[in-house]
Amino acid sequence: MATAPLAAPQVGSRERPEWIENLAGQLLALIVALVIALLLGSVIIIAYGESPGTVYGAIFHYGFGTKNGFGYVLTEATPLIFSALAVAVCFKGGMFNIGVEGQYLVGMVTASWAALKLDFLPGPLLMWVAIAFGILGGIVWAVIPGILKVRTGAHEVVTTIMMNGIAVSLVAWAINGPLKYTQQAGFHTPNLRTDAFRASAKIPDLGHLFGIGSSVHLSWLLIGAVVTAALVWFLLKRMRLGYEARAIGASPGSARAGGISIGQVQIKLFVISGALAGLVGMQQLLGDKNYLPIGYEAALGFTGIAVAFLGQNNPIGIVAAAILWGVLARGETAVQIQTTVPREFVIILQGILIISVVVTYQLAKRRLLARQLQTAADVEELADSAAAVDVEGLAKEDR
Amino acid sequence: MPLGDIGAAIGIGLTYFTIIYLTGLGGLFSERSGIVNIGLEGMMIIGTVTGSWGTHHFTLPAPEGLGWGLPWGPIMGLLIGMLAGAAFASIHALVTVTFRVDQIVSGVVINLVAIGLARFLSTIFFGQATQSNPGQPHLNPVDLPLLSHLPWGLGAAFQRLSPMVVVAILMVFPVWFSLYRTRWGLRLRSCGENPEAARSLGVRVAPLRYEGVLLSGALAGLAGAYLSVEVTYGWGEGQTLGLGFIALAALILSNWNPIRLMLAAFIFGFAQAIPLRLMDAPVLRLIPDQFVRMTPYVVTIVVLAGFVGRVRPPAAAGRAYEGATT
Numbered sequence: 001m002a003t004a005p006l007a008a009p010q011v012g013s014r015e016r017p018e019w020i021e022n023l024a025g026q027l028l029a030l031i032v033a034l035v036i037a038l039l040l041g042s043v044i045i046i047a048y049g050e051s052p053g054t055v056y057g058a059i060f061h062y063g064f065g066t067k068n069g070f071g072y073v074l075t076e077a078t079p080l081i082f083s084a085l086a087v088a089v090c091f092k093g094g095m096f097n098i099g100v101e102g103q104y105l106v107g108m109v110t111a112s113w114a115a116l117k118l119d120f121l122p123g124p125l126l127m128w129v130a131i132a133f134g135i136l137g138g139i140v141w142a143v144i145p146g147i148l149k150v151r152t153g154a155h156e157v158v159t160t161i162m163m164n165g166i167a168v169s170l171v172a173w174a175i176n177g178p179l180k181y182t183q184q185a186g187f188h189t190p191n192l193r194t195d196a197f198r199a200s201a202k203i204p205d206l207g208h209l210f211g212i213g214s215s216v217h218l219s220w221l222l223i224g225a226v227v228t229a230a231l232v233w234f235l236l237k238r239m240r241l242g243y244e245a246r247a248i249g250a251s252p253g254s255a256r257a258g259g260i261s262i263g264q265v266q267i268k269l270f271v272i273s274g275a276l277a278g279l280v281g282m283q284q285l286l287g288d289k290n291y292l293p294i295g296y297e298a299a300l301g302f303t304g305i306a307v308a309f310l311g312q313n314n315p316i317g318i319v320a321a322a323i324l325w326g327v328l329a330r331g332e333t334a335v336q337i338q339t340t341v342p343r344e345f346v347i348i349l350q351g352i353l354i355i356s357v358v359v360t361y362q363l364a365k366r367r368l369l370a371r372q373l374q375t376a377a378d379v380e381e382l383a384d385s386a387a388a389v390d391v392e393g394l395a396k397e398d399r
Numbered sequence: 400m401p402l403g404d405i406g407a408a409i410g411i412g413l414t415y416f417t418i419i420y421l422t423g424l425g426g427l428f429s430e431r432s433g434i435v436n437i438g439l440e441g442m443m444i445i446g447t448v449t450g451s452w453g454t455h456h457f458t459l460p461a462p463e464g465l466g467w468g469l470p471w472g473p474i475m476g477l478l479i480g481m482l483a484g485a486a487f488a489s490i491h492a493l494v495t496v497t498f499r500v501d502q503i504v505s506g507v508v509i510n511l512v513a514i515g516l517a518r519f520l521s522t523i524f525f526g527q528a529t530q531s532n533p534g535q536p537h538l539n540p541v542d543l544p545l546l547s548h549l550p551w552g553l554g555a556a557f558q559r560l561s562p563m564v565v566v567a568i569l570m571v572f573p574v575w576f577s578l579y580r581t582r583w584g585l586r587l588r589s590c591g592e593n594p595e596a597a598r599s600l601g602v603r604v605a606p607l608r609y610e611g612v613l614l615s616g617a618l619a620g621l622a623g624a625y626l627s628v629e630v631t632y633g634w635g636e637g638q639t640l641g642l643g644f645i646a647l648a649a650l651i652l653s654n655w656n657p658i659r660l661m662l663a664a665f666i667f668g669f670a671q672a673i674p675l676r677l678m679d680a681p682v683l684r685l686i687p688d689q690f691v692r693m694t695p696y697v698v699t700i701v702v703l704a705g706f707v708g709r710v711r712p713p714a715a716a717g718r719a720y721e722g723a724t725t
Contacts, residue, residue, distance in 0.1 A: 096503055152704040155651075157437055157503065159703065161644040165696040173689035299514075306511050309504070342522045347515030354508050355490065362500045 021368060026312050029364040033356035041349045048341045058338040059331030059346070069330065071212035074222055076326035079104075079283045081225035081319055083304025085232050086138075086276035088313040090156075092236055093245035093269040094252060095149070099160025100277040101301030102167030103141040107278030108285050109174045110137030112292040115197040116179060126201045131282055138278020139271050141167060146270025150263035156270075164301070175294045194292040203287045219287035221279075226319060228276065233315040235272070245269055280304070306354050312361060325350070406549075408669065408676040409556035414630055415642070415668035416661075417567040418443075418622045422646035423653070423660050424574055425484075425618030430655060431578065432611025433591040433604075433715040437506025438491050440643025441513030442616045445487040446623025448517040450480030451531040451634035452524040453624070458536050473538045476628045477563070477621060484620015485613045487513065492612035496605050499719035510643075514636075521634065531627070531634035538562050538629060561629040574657045587611055591713035594720040604720045619643065641696075648699045654710040670698040 042052035063073050083100050090097035097103075111134030114126075121129055145159040175181075179194040207218035236242035244265045247255040256262055280300050285292060307325050311317030328346055336343040422439050429436040454476030487509075494505040518528045525531045538561060546557035578584035587607050589597040594604045626642075627634045645667050653660035674692040677683055683691050 096507065098507065148700065148704050153707045154700070154704040155707070157507075158644050158648050158651075159700050161641050162648075162696040162700045165641055166693045169689040169692045172692075173687055176689070177687065302511060302514070305507055309508065342519070342528075344515070344519040344522050344528055348519045351512035351515045354511060355494065358500050358504055358508055359494055359498045362498055366499075 018372075021371075025364040025368050026314075026317070026361065029360040030310075030312075030357065033353060033360045036356040036360075037349055037353035040352050041345070044345060044348065045341055048345075050339050050341050055335060055339050055341055055345075058334040059327065062330050062334035063327035067211055068213050068216055071207050071210070071216040071218045072330055073323060073326035075216055075218045075283065075287075076329050077319075077322035078219070078222045078225050078287070079280045079300050080304055080307050080322040080325055081229060082276050082279040082282075083300050084307035084311060084318040084322060085229060085315060086142075086273045086280070087305050087308035088311070088315065088318060089232060089236070089245075089273045089276065090269055091308065091313045092242070092249050093266055094249040095266060095269065096157050097142065097145075097160055097270070097273045097277070098157055098305065099142065099145060099163045099301070100273075100280060100304050101299065102160070102164035103138040103274050103277035104280035104301060105164075105167040105171050106141040107134040107137040108281035108292055109171055109179070110134060110140075111278075111282065111285055112179055112194050112197070113174075115201040115286070116195055119198045119201075123200055126198060127203060127286060130197070130201050130286060131279070134282055134285070135275045135278040138276070138280075139274040142270045142274025142277060143267065146267045146274075149270075150266055171292075172294065175292065179292065192294045196291045197286075199290070201286055202290050203282065217283075217288040219283065221283050221287050224279075228279070229315040229319050232276070236315070241265065241268060277301070306350065309354055310357055404677060404680065406551075406553040406555040408672040409553070410558070410560070411672035411676055412665060412669035413556065413560060413564050415671040416665045417561070417564045417668075418626055418630075418642050419646045419649050419667050420567050420661060420664035421570070421622035421625065422619045422643055423649045423664055424570060424657060425615035425622070426647055426650045427574070427578075427615075427655060427657060427660065428587070428611045428618070429615035430611075430650065430713055430716045431591045432587050432608045433594055433713060433718065433720065434492070434495055434608050434612050435502040435506065435717045436488075436491065436612065436615050437503050437647070438488070438509030438513070438643075439615065439619045439646055440639055440641065441506075441510040442484045442488050442491075442619035443623035443626070443639045443643045444510075444513040444517045445520075446480035446484045446620030447627035447638060448520050448524070448531075448634050449483035449620070450476040450624025451535060451627040452476070452520070453479030454535050454537075454628050455524075455532065470536060470538055472536045473628050477624045480624020480628070481617045481621040484623065485617040487516075487620070488612050488616020489609075491616070492609045495719070496608045496612070499721070502717055502719075518636065521636075525634075529636040533633065535628070535633045537632055541565065561625070563625045563629050567625075568661075571657055571661060578657065583607075588713070590720075591715055594715050594718075598720075608720070619646075622646075645695065645699050648703045651710060651712070652702055652706050655713060666702070667695065667699060670695040 038052075038056065041056075045052045045055050062069050064070055083104070086100045086103070087097055111130045114133035115130040118129055119126060141163055142160075145154075145156045145163060148154045148159050149156045175192075175194060181193055181195060183195050203219040203221050205214055205218065206220045206222060207216050208214060212218055236245065244255065244260045247258060247260055248262055248265060252262060284298070303325065307318060307321045310324065311319070311321035328350055332343040332346045335341050335345055422443060425442070426436050426439055454472045456472075457475035458472030490512075491505055491509050494500045494508075495502045521531070522528050540559040541562050543557040543560065543565070547554045549557070576584075578588065586597065586602045587610070589600075589602060590604050590607045590611075598604050622642075623639065626638060631638055646664070649660060649663035649667050652663040652666075673683070673694045674688070677691075
């Protein structure tokens with residue numbers, strides 16, 4: 001029967017794999033956003049009577065100019081990678097974990113408890129157990145809003161923020177109660193920190209392998225963060241849970257119709273997100289201080305949201321975005337020391353960058369979608385004409 | 400327990416009621432127009448820092464015969480906080496209405512940016528990043544008529560309140576009237592329920608949504624300015640304490656109704672007062688005070704979890720309107 005050529009969808013020269021189109025779109029959007037941010041930033045710099053070249057040059061030099069400088073950037077990036085991954089995992093499933101802040105605080109408390117109370121554990125086992133307890137603390141704090149969302153419909157944005165508030169009090173209680181400082185006061189003020197952990201709880205230093213000073217505290221956790229990013233990528237792209245998460249994130253209705261149990265997937269995502277959040281505090285706790293100080297509010301959870309958006313919730317993008325953020329964070333000092341612009345300028349720059357990124361990604365996504373729809377329409381048209389030819393063929397056959 | 404403590408707690412509850420109610424009304428306008436506003440907290444933060452600046456800046460000895468003896472510092476502070484909140488909210492409006500970015504993403508970004516912007520503004524205003532200068536004037540407190548004479552110490556709750564508390568309580572009338580008795584209010588609500596249908600009847604969706612978001616910024620900014628001008632008498636970083644999110648929870652509990660929002664705001668406001676004023680109450684005395692401090696947050700979670708299934712948000716809230724933008 002059908003002799004007519006049933007046209008394969010050869011739609012002009014636009015036939016490129018989808019992921020390349022996506023990647024190109026994302027990169028372009030990021031570059032546009034960066035240019036916008038730098039331009040608007042220049043306006044502020046000029047208003048302060050400085051030259052943009054001087055300011056941006058100082059930021060760049062502080063981040064990349066010296067070995068130690070870049071070491072600081074990587075140290076800064078380490079917790080941000082975990083934090084942004086935690087945000088991204090939930091985001092892929094259409095949820096917002098704004099509670100990474102509280103989750104890592106609780107993780108720091110549980111990890112400290114393990115490091116102090118289980119110090120009979122031999123050698124590096126203590127470190128691993130402390131990390132595991134940190135993960136566990138993060139999970140416990142994340143799974144509560146997860147269950148509340150699934151069971152009662154309480155929006156996770158509000159509940160996770162409230163859990164943050166509770167976590168702050170919990171840390172205060174732990175340091176004044178079960179984990180109270182007992183060692184000789186020495187130079188430190190008691191009550192403001194826990195006892196020091198045993199040295200075996202510390203995550204080994206990585207920096208000295210590259211000639212970076214030990215005061216930078218660049219630890220093996222950086223490798224852990226990069227490996228974790230790869231694992232999260234694998235989870236989201238190659239595993240069933242990741243597929244289900246993306247389906248829910250794209251369209252909950254279709255996902256439900258497709259037989260996905262939305263509640264179960266969302267709780268699993270919150271567990272994973274909490275586990276990642278539990279690791280956020282480990283750089284400070286086990287890679288640097290080796291005790292838990294009170295008033296530890298570095299806002300790593302909120303910064304993680306920014307980094308996740310900047311990295312377009314893509315694990316690989318997040319690693320790059322965290323490093324960029326580290327450069328900017330270090331740039332605060334550079335701006336303060338080397339220019340007349342106040343250090344808070346960098347925060348504004350970060351803010352402008354995030355807003356531009358969110359908007360340009362959205363515009364790029366819409367453009368891409370419109371193009372795909374156009375392609376689909378073209379294909380349909382071709383198929384229609386092919387079908388028309390087919391009908392003619394059939395008609396001929398009938399005669 | 401002496402009733403005086405409860406009276407004092409109610410007084411503090413009214414202070415927080417004012418913040419939560421004003422901010423919640425902001426969320427009401429925005430969400431009724433169809434734009435979810437997670438960024439209320441950030442808009443409050445901008446209100447706190449600019450309000451404090453306005454108060455300092457306009458506290459000058461008025462020239463003879465001018466100023467009518469009014470405390471212009473705090474009044475201008477409150478107004479400037481309100482305007483700054485609206486100006487800042489215009490970012491949320493632009494990003495969500497014009498560029499149609501996911502409304503929660505934009506709200507989260509608004510909150511992130513607000514923290515940084517507040518620090519930046521603070522360095523310009525006060526020469527330091529995290530607090531304002533001391534010696535900030537405030538409005539003369541007022542006693543509520545009748546209520547302030549209640550016996551057993553309960554009257555204390557209604558004495559020496561900021562006039563802004565009264566303003567917040569009275570706010571229910573114009574808000575209710577504008578939403579339910581004016582053409583504008585009907586159109587605004589129709590944009591939040593079914594923008595396509597509204598558009599087909601000739602309602603211009605985008606401008607109304609802009610108005611909703613700007614109003615929400617103005618009210619959240621006013622609430623923030625009230626906090627820094629009338630409650631703490633100065634700006635300090637982190638002083639909003641998640642109240643913007645608590646206001647969102649109150650809004651949900653109220654089923655997006657300005658009258659029920661009063662009750663919801665007072666419940667959450669009173670929860671704030673418990674760790675501040677009722678630490679020594681019989682049962683609470685036995686609990687470590689760090690746990691008592693958790694009360695407002697726990698109350699918010701419990702109430703939200705218990706009520707959220709029984710309320711109905713504006714049908715189109717959170718959904719970008721794809722039609723013509725004018």
